[in-house]
Amino acid sequence: FSRLDLIEGIGEAIKKDFEKENITTTSSLAELPYENLKSILESNNRSIALCHFPETWAIQAKYLQHKDWFNLLKLQ
Numbered sequence: 001f002s003r004l005d006l007i008e009g010i011g012e013a014i015k016k017d018f019e020k021e022n023i024t025t026t027s028s029l030a031e032l033p034y035e036n037l038k039s040i041l042e043s044n045n046r047s048i049a050l051c052h053f054p055e056t057w058a059i060q061a062k063y064l065q066h067k068d069w070f071n072l073l074k075l076q
Helices: 012-020 026-030 034-043 054-065 069-075
Strands: none
Touching: 012 034, 026 054, 034 054, 054 069
């Protein structure tokens, strides 16, 4: 599943930042440690404080992988 834009807080700009790091699918995001995600955001001058709960992005990606729409929407 490759719809990273279904994750709350990931828009086109952050999606492009991830693409530079070869993170293009929910499975690659689901396996990304939070510290790495934080580093990617910071290196692209994205403030963690302005993002919509990036600490949940890997969890949301896992829900998307399993098409668990109920828990995805509940978490969002």
